[in-house]
Amino acid sequence: MNALVKLSAFEAALAEALPEGDLRAELSARGLPHRRVEDWKWSDLRTALARFDPASPALTLTASRSPDRTAEPEHGERLMARLAGALGQGEVYELAPGERLSLDIRAEAGAGHKVIEVIVPDGAEAALHETYQAAPGALANIALVIRVGAGARLTRLIEQDASPDGVIVLTGELELAQGARAHQTTLGFGARLARLETRVRHAGGGAHLTLDGACHVGAGLHLDQTTIVRHEGPDGITRELFKSAAAPGGRAVFQGKIHVERPAQKTDAQMNHRALLLGEGAEIDAKPELEIYADDVVCAHGNALGALDAAALFYMRQRGLDDARARALLTESFLMEPLDAVADEAERERLKARLRASLGAVS
Amino acid sequence: MLEIKNLHARVNPEEGADLAILKGVDLTVPAGEVHAVMGPNGCGKSTLSYVLAGHEGYETTDGAIRFEGEDIGELEPEERAARGLFLSFQYPVEIPGVPTLTFLKEAANAQRRARGEAEISAPDFMKLARENAAKLGISNDMLKRPVNVGFSGGEKKRMEIFQALMLAPRFLILDETDSGLDIDALKVVAEGVNALRNPERGMLVITHYQRLLDHLKPDVVHVMAGGRIVESGGPELAHKLEAEGYDKYAGEAA
Numbered sequence: 369m370n371a372l373v374k375l376s377a378f379e380a381a382l383a384e385a386l387p388e389g390d391l392r393a394e395l396s397a398r399g400l401p402h403r404r405v406e407d408w409k410w411s412d413l414r415t416a417l418a419r420f421d422p423a424s425p426a427l428t429l430t431a432s433r434s435p436d437r438t439a440e441p442e443h444g445e446r447l448m449a450r451l452a453g454a455l456g457q458g459e460v461y462e463l464a465p466g467e468r469l470s471l472d473i474r475a476e477a478g479a480g481h482k483v484i485e486v487i488v489p490d491g492a493e494a495a496l497h498e499t500y501q502a503a504p505g506a507l508a509n510i511a512l513v514i515r516v517g518a519g520a521r522l523t524r525l526i527e528q529d530a531s532p533d534g535v536i537v538l539t540g541e542l543e544l545a546q547g548a549r550a551h552q553t554t555l556g557f558g559a560r561l562a563r564l565e566t567r568v569r570h571a572g573g574g575a576h577l578t579l580d581g582a583c584h585v586g587a588g589l590h591l592d593q594t595t596i597v598r599h600e601g602p603d604g605i606t607r608e609l610f611k612s613a614a615a616p617g618g619r620a621v622f623q624g625k626i627h628v629e630r631p632a633q634k635t636d637a638q639m640n641h642r643a644l645l646l647g648e649g650a651e652i653d654a655k656p657e658l659e660i661y662a663d664d665v666v667c668a669h670g671n672a673l674g675a676l677d678a679a680a681l682f683y684m685r686q687r688g689l690d691d692a693r694a695r696a697l698l699t700e701s702f703l704m705e706p707l708d709a710v711a712d713e714a715e716r717e718r719l720k721a722r723l724r725a726s727l728g729a730v731s
Numbered sequence: 732m733l734e735i736k737n738l739h740a741r742v743n744p745e746e747g748a749d750l751a752i753l754k755g756v757d758l759t760v761p762a763g764e765v766h767a768v769m770g771p772n773g774c775g776k777s778t779l780s781y782v783l784a785g786h787e788g789y790e791t792t793d794g795a796i797r798f799e800g801e802d803i804g805e806l807e808p809e810e811r812a813a814r815g816l817f818l819s820f821q822y823p824v825e826i827p828g829v830p831t832l833t834f835l836k837e838a839a840n841a842q843r844r845a846r847g848e849a850e851i852s853a854p855d856f857m858k859l860a861r862e863n864a865a866k867l868g869i870s871n872d873m874l875k876r877p878v879n880v881g882f883s884g885g886e887k888k889r890m891e892i893f894q895a896l897m898l899a900p901r902f903l904i905l906d907e908t909d910s911g912l913d914i915d916a917l918k919v920v921a922e923g924v925n926a927l928r929n930p931e932r933g934m935l936v937i938t939h940y941q942r943l944l945d946h947l948k949p950d951v952v953h954v955m956a957g958g959r960i961v962e963s964g965g966p967e968l969a970h971k972l973e974a975e976g977y978d979k980y981a982g983e984a985a
Contacts, residue, residue, distance in 0.1 A: 683824040685808035686784050686817075687838035687894065688845070697837070701828025701877075 373399045376418040382451065382479065385422070391450050401447065408563075410621040410653040411592040413448075416535050416561035420479065420505055427456075427480025427508060430472040435459035441485035442513040442541075444567070449483075449511035449539040456481025456509070465492040472499045475508035475534060483511045490517035490545070499527045502534025502559055512540045516548040518572060524552040525715065530726070531559035532588060538564045546572030546601070553710050554581035555719050557726055558589030558618060565594045570632065573601030580706035581610040584699070584726045587617030594623040595639075599632035599662075606637040611703050616649035624669070625657040632662050639669040644676065644702050646695070696727040732762040732933040733783075733902055737794035740782045744790070752778040754958035755794065760902075760951075763930040767944055768937045769969060770955035771977040776937045777821055779955070780906040783935075784818040785811050798902070812838075813845035815901025819891040819908050826878035831890070832860055834878050835897050842898065863896040867923050884911030892923035903927060903934045909943035921946030941969040956980035 375383065379399050386392040401407075402414035437460045443453035461469055463486065471484065488494045502508045516522045528536060536559050544550060554564060568577055577597065585591045597606050612620035622641045643652040656669040676698050684694035703723060710716040740753040752775045760766045770776050782789050783796060785808035796804045803811055826834065840850040851859075864874055867889050879887050888908055895903055905924065909917055924947060928934070936947060944952070944966065952968040953960045954977075961980055962968065 677824070680824045680826050682784075682786055682808060683820065684826070684834070684838075686812055686820075687834070687898065688809050688812040688842035689838055690809045690841065691807070693837070693841065697829055697834075698826070701826065704828055 373397070375399055376414065378417050378420050378422055378479075379414070381422045382455070386454055391454055394447070395451070407594065407623065410623075411561055411563050411590065413535070413537065413561060413563065417507060420507060420535070422479035422507070425478030425480040426476035426506070427482060428474050428476065429459070429482060431459075431461075432468070432470040436462045441483045443483045443511040444513060444539065444541045446511075446539050446565075448509055448537050449541075452481040452509050452511040452539070453483050455479075456483055458483040458485070460485045460487070462487045462489065463492065463494040465489070466494065468495040468497065470497040470499075473501070473508055473510060475502040475506035475536070477503065477506050479507040479509065481509045484513070486512070486514045488514070488516045488520040488522050491519045492517065493521040495523040495525070497525045499529065500536050500538060500562075501529040502531040502536050504533035507535045507537070509537045510539070512538065514540065514542045516542065516544050516550050518545040519547045520545070521549045522551070523711065524550065525710070526552065526554040526556075526564065527719075527722075528554070528556035528559070528562055528564060528591070530557035530586065530589060531562065533560045535560055536562040536564075540564070540566045542566065542568040544568065544570050544572065544575035544577060547574045548572065549576045551578040551709075551711075552580065553706060553719075554583070554593065555707065555722065556581065556583040556585075556591045556593065558583065558585040558591035558620070561590045561592070563592040563594065566596075568595070568597045568606075570597070570599045570601055570604035570606070574603040575601070576605045577607070578709070579606070579608040579610075580709055582703045582706045582723065583612050583620055584703060584723060585612070585614045585618035585620045586726070587615055590619045590621070592621035592623070594621075596625045597627065597637070599626070599628045599635045599637065602631060602633045602635070604632060604635050604637075606635075606639070608639040609706050609709075610641045611643070611706055612641070612652055613644040613646055613699050613703055614650040614652050616647040619651040619653070621652075622654045622656075624655070625659065626667060626669070628658075628660040628662050628665050628667060630661045633664045635662060635665040635667065637665070637667045641671045642702075643673045644699060645673065646676065646699060692728065700724055700727050732799060733758075733760040733935070734797040735759070735783075735794070736797070738782070738791065738796065739793035740778065740789045740791045742790075743788050751792070752789070752958055753782060756955075756958070756960055758953060758960055760933045760935055762933050764950040765928065765934040765936060765947055766951045766953060767947075767949040767969065768935060768953045768955050768960075769939065769941070769972055771980070772939070774955045775958040776955055777906055780818055780904045780935075780937055783904055784808055784816065809841065810845070813842045817895050817898060817900030817903050819888075819895060819903065819905045821907040821910065823879045823887040823891050825880045827880050829878050831874055831876060831878050832856075835860075835894060839898055859897065863893055866896065866926060867893050868919055869893055885913060885916040888912055888920055889916065889923070892920050895927060896923065901932060903932070905934065905936045905938075907938060908936070909938055909940060917943060918946065941973040944969045954980060
């Protein structure tokens with residue numbers, strides 16, 4: 369693991385910017401995550417960034433309000449999150465009950481890093497809405513730690529705009545306290561490489577987590593949705609539904625892991641990924657995993673990969689829809705399910721309209 | 732109105748073996764007439780309906796399909812639909828997530844746009860849907876469901892005729908519309924089809940049995956065997972087939 373690699377100019381410049389210490393030594397020795405690192409095997413960040421220039425970073429965060437503090441937010445242990453912590457500024461938001469915080473993040477140039485911590489106090493109900501975009505040649509590297517307090521409820525919505533030739537790495541860590549509820553929905557369109565990672569700890573027992581996602585990845589784009597859910601306390605519930613569609617030349621990745629530790633008895637966890645290849649040259653990679661150390665649990669995962677139903681396409685065309693419209697309508701109906709679970713009607717309809725627009729299907 | 736001349740077709744070699752199914756079909760249906768095509772299983776009846784509708788799974792190797800004087804043999808399925816060709820499927824396809832009325836309104840307007848006509852407004856479309864649904868005993872709840880999802884075989888056939896009423900095609904092909912229908916449903920569907928009969932519209936009714944024809948009263952009955960029309964006659968031919976079976980045409984099978 370510690371074999372020295374030849375750093376790309378991008379990696380060398382990143383390392384140069386770091387203070388002397390473990391992180392700099394680690395980056396210098398191993399470089400950025402790449403395809404021979406198991407949980408990045410389908411998302412070669414190193415190659416995607418090799419020709420980028422990290423100099424003159426321009427990363428803008430537009431928030432619905434100013435942060436409560438800017439000092440030393442948590443960022444977790446992942447390499448990209450630690451880089452964000454070392455190279456980027458931090459912001460901490462403590463949400464008020466009923467608050468709806470929006471964070472719009474755009475990387476305009478260079479390598480931009482940011483660390484954000486969001487706290488939902490015990491018993492509070494709050495919403496977080498994030499939008500991510502990266503301009504050609506720009507990297508947005510964001511570490512986001514979210515603490516959902518005991519009995520608190522969080523609705524999290526992530527929109528990842530199509531970002532051709534930009535790179536987005538989002539390392540999200542959610543911690544669910546006793547009896548917390550979180551419902552996360554992602555709508556993504558890909559980038560040169562976009563990695564949306566969600567790591568969840570059921571730290572207390574009896575928490576209820578829903579992770580949903582829909583993505584439509586067009587030609588030349590790549591979207592990786594990786595989820596790692598760790599049940600540490602008992603009686604936790606996890607529901608995951610991810611739907612991916614990749615156009616020819618597009619690539620969608622889903623990695624999902626549910627880890628149930630020994631004390632997490634009566635865990636009820638289900639993970640589902642369904643994927644649609646929209647033509648020759650589309651690629652979808654999926655790896656669902658369960659790792660269970662408790663003996664009294666209900667856990668299941670499903671993964672299915674298919675193409676558009678030729679019989680349905682012919683049927684629709686016989687009624688007068690052209691081939692492109694029939695494909696768009698079928699793809700739309702396939703991808704809508706995770707979005708249908710968004711409780712806020714206005715948000716739900718807005719997301720659906722975005723997806724329809726992406727499919728070239730306005731109805 | 733519909734002229735089929737010496738039509739030869741085979742399963743598209745990309746999709747399977749090189750299998751010729753239609754071996755010289757000649758058939759002409761004038762406007763205002765209902766023609767039935769009867770024949771044993773495997774004679775090519777359903778293939779004929781797919782080939783007429785432009786299914787990619789079949790390749791026309793010889794002959795021609797003319798619709799109102801135009802050769803439509805090379806047209807895409809949606810182009811044929813826009814010209815007024817409607818196929819009522821033997822096995823209507825379920826399309827989860829696409830509401831029936833949304834789908835039909837899109838289809839109607841896609842056809843209208845292709846013909847250079849104005850689109851139908853939402854209120855006009857809804858009014859028409861309510862009227863046509865009432866004719867076929869289709870509930871509001873059925874209209875709200877996704878296309879064909881959760882319907883019995885008989886309900887699907889009724890929805891096919893509902894779609895035909897909504898799209899008002901110039902020519903209908905009914906592929907085994909009677910299969911899966913009980914006596915009462917058969918009557919309702921037949922009444923729906925009869926409501927579509929008019930002097931400008933032609934119909935081709937493909938069936939294995941004569942019972943649907945008792946209600947539809949075709950002008951001409953054709954017998955298909957071995958990929959060709961082997962006999963044509965009046966409605967009495969259907970009764971003769973029902974009584975005698977298709978054995979005498981067995982020699983025509985390839």
